[in-house]
Amino acid sequence: MKIQNSLSTLLLTAACLAGCATEPPPPAKAAPATPAAAAPAPTVAVAPAPPPSPAAVVNMISNCYSCHGTDGRSPGAIPSLTGKNAQQALLQLKEFKSGQLAATVMTRHAKGYTDAELEALANYIGTNLK
Amino acid sequence: MSKITRRDFLKIAGAASAAGVLGYASTARAAEGGKGAARVVVIGGGFGGATCAKYLRRLDPGVAVTLIEPNTKFITCPFSNLVLGGLRTMDSLTQNYDTLKKKHGVNVMHDTVTAIDAAGKTVKLKSGKTLSYDRMVVSPGIDFKWDAVEGYSEKAAEVMPHAWKAGPQTVLLQKKLKAMKNGGTFILVSPPNPFRCPPGPYERASMVAHYLKEHKPKSKIIILDAKDAFSKQGLFMDGWKKIYGDMIEWVPGAKGGTVKSVNVKKMTLETELDKHKADVVNFIPAQSAGKIAIASGLADDKGWCPVDPKTFESKMHPGVHVIGDSSIAGALPKSGFAASSEAKMCAAAIVALFKGETPAENSLVNTCYSLIAPQYGISVAGVYKVTEKGITEVPGAGGVSPKDAPDSFREQEAKYGAGWYASITSDIWG
Numbered sequence: 174m175k176i177q178n179s180l181s182t183l184l185l186t187a188a189c190l191a192g193c194a195t196e197p198p199p200p201a202k203a204a205p206a207t208p209a210a211a212a213p214a215p216t217v218a219v220a221p222a223p224p225p226s227p228a229a230v231v232n233m234i235s236n237c238y239s240c241h242g243t244d245g246r247s248p249g250a251i252p253s254l255t256g257k258n259a260q261q262a263l264l265q266l267k268e269f270k271s272g273q274l275a276a277t278v279m280t281r282h283a284k285g286y287t288d289a290e291l292e293a294l295a296n297y298i299g300t301n302l303k
Numbered sequence: 304m305s306k307i308t309r310r311d312f313l314k315i316a317g318a319a320s321a322a323g324v325l326g327y328a329s330t331a332r333a334a335e336g337g338k339g340a341a342r343v344v345v346i347g348g349g350f351g352g353a354t355c356a357k358y359l360r361r362l363d364p365g366v367a368v369t370l371i372e373p374n375t376k377f378i379t380c381p382f383s384n385l386v387l388g389g390l391r392t393m394d395s396l397t398q399n400y401d402t403l404k405k406k407h408g409v410n411v412m413h414d415t416v417t418a419i420d421a422a423g424k425t426v427k428l429k430s431g432k433t434l435s436y437d438r439m440v441v442s443p444g445i446d447f448k449w450d451a452v453e454g455y456s457e458k459a460a461e462v463m464p465h466a467w468k469a470g471p472q473t474v475l476l477q478k479k480l481k482a483m484k485n486g487g488t489f490i491l492v493s494p495p496n497p498f499r500c501p502p503g504p505y506e507r508a509s510m511v512a513h514y515l516k517e518h519k520p521k522s523k524i525i526i527l528d529a530k531d532a533f534s535k536q537g538l539f540m541d542g543w544k545k546i547y548g549d550m551i552e553w554v555p556g557a558k559g560g561t562v563k564s565v566n567v568k569k570m571t572l573e574t575e576l577d578k579h580k581a582d583v584v585n586f587i588p589a590q591s592a593g594k595i596a597i598a599s600g601l602a603d604d605k606g607w608c609p610v611d612p613k614t615f616e617s618k619m620h621p622g623v624h625v626i627g628d629s630s631i632a633g634a635l636p637k638s639g640f641a642a643s644s645e646a647k648m649c650a651a652a653i654v655a656l657f658k659g660e661t662p663a664e665n666s667l668v669n670t671c672y673s674l675i676a677p678q679y680g681i682s683v684a685g686v687y688k689v690t691e692k693g694i695t696e697v698p699g700a701g702g703v704s705p706k707d708a709p710d711s712f713r714e715q716e717a718k719y720g721a722g723w724y725a726s727i728t729s730d731i732w733g
Contacts, residue, residue, distance in 0.1 A: 228651065228663030235358065235647045236668035239640055239727045240719075248733075249725030250718045277704070277716050278670055278684045285668075285686025285700030 222287040230293045233286075237294075240278075245302035259299030266291040340367040341657045344426055344436040346416050346595060348372030348400060350379075350639035351442030351627030354646035354731045356409045363654045369410040369434060371426070375399065377732070380500060381639045382724050383469035387477055388510030389517070390677060396469060398732040419599040421620035438653050441601060441608075441617075442627040442642065443593025444468070445499045448606075451589040453564035462567040463584035466507075467499065479583045480511060485519035487582035490572060492562050493528040497607070498590045499628050499637045501534035502683065506673040507585065509539070512547040513676055525581075526553045527574060528560040529589075534636075535673060535683055535703050542675035542713075562586075592629035599623075607631045612689045614652040614662055615645055624649050632667075633694030635687055641669045643731060665689050669701075672720030680716030 225233065237254060241247050245254030257265075268274035269283035270291065283291065345356045348370055356370040377398045385391035403409040415429040419439065426434050447465065449456050455463070466476040483489065489511055493504040508524050515522045532555075533539075543551045554560035559576030565586065566572075572579045591597060591606030601608045601619050608625040609618040612633060617623045626649050627642035635641040644667045652662035667687035674680050685701035687694050704716060 226663055228655070229666070231362075232648060232651055232663055233666040235651075236644050236666055238730045239643055239668070240670060240723050242726045243730045243733070247722065247726055248729050250722030251726055277712065277719055278682055281684040281701050282668070282670075282686060283700075285697040 222289045224289045225293050230297050233290065233294055234297050245298065254298050254302050256303075257298055259296045262298040263292055263295035266295055340365055341437045342367045342369070342435065343438050343440060343653060344434055345370045345440040345442065346419075346426070347442040347444060347593070347627070348374070348377055348403075348411070349442060349444055349627065349642070350727075350731060351444075351642035351646045352440065353377070353398075353400075353403060354643040355440050355442065355626060355650050356411075357403055357407050357731065358647050358650035359653060360407045360409060362650055363657070364408065366654065366657065367410070368408075369412060369436075370400070370403065371412050371414055371416055371428065371434075372400065373413060373415045375413050378469040378473070379639070379724075379728065380467070380469045380503070381727075383466070383473045384503065384507045384510040385674060386473055387466075387480060387507065388513040388674070388677075390510070390513075390674075393474065398728055400732070402733050416595050419595065419620075419623070421599065421623050424622060436622075438622055438624065438656070440615075440624045440626060440646075440649060440653070441593075441596055441599070441629065442625070442646070443595050443629055445590045445628045445637075446592065446594045446597065447588040448591055449588060452562055452586075454567065455565050455586060455588060459565065459567045460586070462570075463565060463586040465587050466585060467503075467587050467590075476583075476585055480514060483519065483522065483582045486521035487519065487523075488580070489515070489522060489524045489583045489585070490579055490581040491524065491526045492572065492584065492586045493526055493530065493533070493560075494587045494589050495529040497637060498587070500671075501636050501638075502539075502671055502673045504528075504587055505533055505535070505539045506675075508551050509543065509547075509673070509675045511585075512543070512550050515550065516547060522550070524551045525579065526551065526560075527562050527572060527579070528554060529556050529562070530560075531555045531557045534671075535681055537706060538681045538703055539673070539675065541706070542679055542681065546676045546679065590628075592625075596625060596629045601625055602629070603631075612694045613665060614656070615649040616652075624653065633687070633692075634685070634696045635667055635694055636669055636671070636685075638669055638671050640671060640727065641667070643727060644668050665694075667694060670723065672716060672723055674717060674720060675713075676717075678710075678717050679713045680718070680720045681713065682716055682720070 240251050241254045247253040266283050269276055269279040272280055343359055343366055345352045356368050359366050359368050379396045382391055382396050386393060400411045404411050416426050417429050418427040424436055464472045464476040466472040491504060491508055508526055512524055559574045562572050562574055564573045570581050592602045592608050596602055596608050601617050603609055608630050610625050610630050615624045615626050617625050626645040628637040632645055648665045655662040669685045672680055672682045681704045683703045686697045688697055
């Protein structure tokens with residue numbers, strides 16, 4: 174069940190990477206002049222690390238709330254985490270990690286997580302943060 | 304009160320458990336040998352303690368949480384430098400405990416802990432009350448080593464404010480800054496490691512410079528530092544030069560920055576190499592874990608509290624967890640963000656332990672914004688995991704803002720810094 178879910182997420186992401194390159198809009202400014210060759214778009218790879226447990230995901234996501242607001246609802250200038258489905262969230266997180274999507278701190282944060290962790294976070298965002 | 308005291312009950316429960324006839328394993332903390340709602344007492348209502356109290360209740364509303372904090376209002380150290388820069392009011396930094404009480408069901412007691420009995424699992428309060436707990440969280444922030452430099456003391460702080468605990472000291476320093484003559488010398492004494500908020504002294508110099516540039520542009524700032532390097536150093540120094548020219552001079556330890564003595568009457572400071580005279584002195588003393596942590600035997604001989612990085616449980620006293628500035632949290636800095644992150648992990652671990660479960664893997668994060676000028680923000684970020692070496696930074700992640708970023712990037716970080724303040728304070732006290 175769980176494996177099927179994550180597999181379908183990966184497939185959807187693959188489709189999205191191929192077919193909807195223009196969405197979602199980046200929250201930060203236009204990308205700095207990072208040559209595409211220096212940061213090639215990762216092809217969707219099956220992460221070797223095991224997926225984190227549900228309680229570990231709750232631990233991870235809780236840190237996001239310090240900047241993005243409790244349950245992802247930001248009261249200030251930092252974008253909220255709500256209103257995204259898992260596929261959109263995963264695409265953004267992976268592009269922060271690769272540097273394709275420009276940001277102030279998110280490019281630095283996203284590199285701290287395995288692909289499996291980013292996928293679990295994206296699923297949590299899509300499922301629980303409304 | 305029941306005729307069976309809690310201690311008697313524990314004996315009975317323990318005996319029953321040992322005999323294998325304990326029949327009510329469904330209660331949340333049966334695995335820890337208790338009955339009814341598990342009780343957590345949290346000491347300190349700052350970034351660590353208030354977060355822990357709220358997140359304990361969020362994660363398990365069945366846990367009874369008592370938060371003990373002497374003050375009814377909490378003034379945040381983060382953003383208090385902006386008061387000196389004239390960009391924030393003290394009111395805008397003032398948090399309260401109403402939402403923790405009303406919305407999250409935290410029992411907030413405005414009292415002071417005078418003693419912790421870790422063996423008996425009780426705390427004594429100044430009011431005379433004694434509270435029992437199943438687990439305790441200690442988050443008392445920092446204390447100052449008042450006698451580390453000759454001539455400085457708690458009394459001397461009325462003349463040379465530290466302003467390193469936000470409140471009346473912040474107001475006092477601002478008053479002195481406002482009274483300073485144009486062309487005066489402001490000396491900031493930066494403390495030795497480890498200390499609360501590593502980029503803080505340098506953001507403070509920036510905000511004082513912003514005020515002086517606008518109101519007293521002939522003035523000078525000298526930072527006398529015990530250290531030879533500091534957080535976000537390159538970014539600060541580039542920003543200072545760009546915005547304030549030569550107004551800020553940094554004297555590192557190797558070049559005579561370590562202050563050996565001060566004279567509050569003459570307003571002088573002596574280093575190994577020099578004697579400085581100032582119009583205003585901001586003296587930030589060397590630091591240790593909070594008073595109650597030291598008095599309770601939770602600290603090591605260096606004055607900070609060793610903890611299990613997975614649960615933040617004290618290595619000195621089982622059943623007591625230490626979070627925030629007082630704890631030794633590996634690679635994590637002593638920041639409000641880190642304290643809040645530690646608090647969330649500690650809350651999750653406590654809830655798991657009450658259920659007899661192994662705590663889930665920790666994820667620890669830090670993000671600190673500093674303001675060099677109103678439209679010029681910089682940041683440092685880090686992602687941390689627990690490894691066999693303790694809490695270590697995930698390699699390849701985190702780091703400081705790019706060195707050669709355009710003005711628009713600094714503006715965005717200034718904006719996000721303000722956004723961070725709004726978010727984290729509502730995540731903790733809202």
